[in-house]
Amino acid sequence: MALPKDEKPERISEAEHAVMEVLWERSPLTATEVCDAVCEQRDWSLATVKTLLSRLVAKQAAATTPDGRRFLYSPAIERTAYTGAESRRLVDRLFGGRAAPLFAQLAEAEALSEDDLAEMEALLKELRK
Amino acid sequence: MALPKDEKPERISEAEHAVMEVLWERSPLTATEVCDAVCEQRDWSLATVKTLLSRLVAKQAAATTPDGRRFLYSPAIERTAYTGAESRRLVDRLFGGRAAPLFAQLAEAEALSEDDLAEMEALLKELRK
DNA sequence: TCGTAATGGCTACAGATGTAATCGAAGAAG
DNA sequence: CTTCTTCGATTACATCTGTAGCCATTACGA
Incomplete structure (x- = not known):
């Protein structure tokens, strides 16, 4: 219990x-x-x-x-716990829990730097393994 | 003016x-x-x-x-204007304006569905062109 | 025509938040 | 030992937010 x-x-x-x-x-x-x-x-x-x-x-x-x-x-709490929870809240509230529209949104707003793109590409490749 | x-x-x-x-x-x-x-x-x-x-x-x-x-x-305002502004606020506040860490965070929290990954891959490819 | 239901506007009020002054105990200084 | 300085704790207070009630007006049915 x-x-x-x-x-x-x-x-x-x-x-x-x-x-x-x-x-x-x-x-x-x-x-x-x-x-x-x-x-x-x-x-x-x-x-x-x-x-x-x-x-x-x-x-x-x-x-x-x-x-x-x-x-x-x-x-007394981890930073990642906080940022994770907040990120999730936003994605749930604004995009029905889907992350892809959030990125589309950021892309649209030109809020994605070259570095971001590169890192995300790498991360995606990693996740796909 | x-x-x-x-x-x-x-x-x-x-x-x-x-x-x-x-x-x-x-x-x-x-x-x-x-x-x-x-x-x-x-x-x-x-x-x-x-x-x-x-x-x-x-x-x-x-x-x-x-x-x-x-x-x-x-x-009287566009939905995308709102979601865009809110997304930006979050990214600025929690990740110093960088989107990649947000992405990593969501991945960590297993908040990324198969669909999300696919869409984001497509989006990245598009942006890269 | 007269009451009644619907509708927008104003009022209310508790809890969260931002921002800060003040109070009381406990060391530090003399 | 008395005083001054530091802290944490307590209290304050305006604004924002969530949630809702009450009131005046008016369209509409009896």
Whole structure:
């Protein structure tokens, strides 16, 4: 029997995601360090970053380890788990779960670089083996 | 000089999107008809659907034409414009604008069907010409 | 003509999100 | 020991989102 306490992972908002990116990049970090890193992109106050960190911990997307009197934050979920879930959501919602139309769409919008094409070709070949 | 009054398109929420799908499918429709169609999926009241329609009109994502006493609703933006923008947002946010990692991600999650692979192969060949 | 059902518009309200100030405990500095 | 500085925790608050009720008007049937 699996643990009954599974708790589907709660949704991570866009602002929270920016914080997660920092943690995935390098961790563990203190709140201040996270703030320094994230504020290169978004101009947030330390208070804001701390709120986002708390929410991420509450959602069990990040975890803390005590370090003296403060906390060190680390991701508690894999980046690929997140990006995978989000990608899937989009494909399901917009394209009925089919990936091909998504790529057609990106192609149309000229959002596919030469490198993308090459990589995808290679990957396709790989999958086809 | 381009018209200065461009107004970047406002974001369409998930619930609103469900309504847009109905309109893209068939239009123009009355609010009641939209409700009938959309309620096959989500169990909403007519009031809810009317609110969503109003918000879509406010966001200029849908338009109304008077039909006697009531309104007929139609999409005011193309479905491809919406899906394109959303896809791009996702790719930018999660994969730094690169489509290949998204593809890899979906492959990993086994979210690619045989059909998808075939279509994408064809698409790639086309793009490569 | 008078009531009634349909229709669009306005109002409501709880929960999520973005953004932040403030408070209280605990070290650091003097 | 007192004060100042740091943190995390708590509280705040406006906006957006999901979901819906109520109201005024009007077309339509009795």
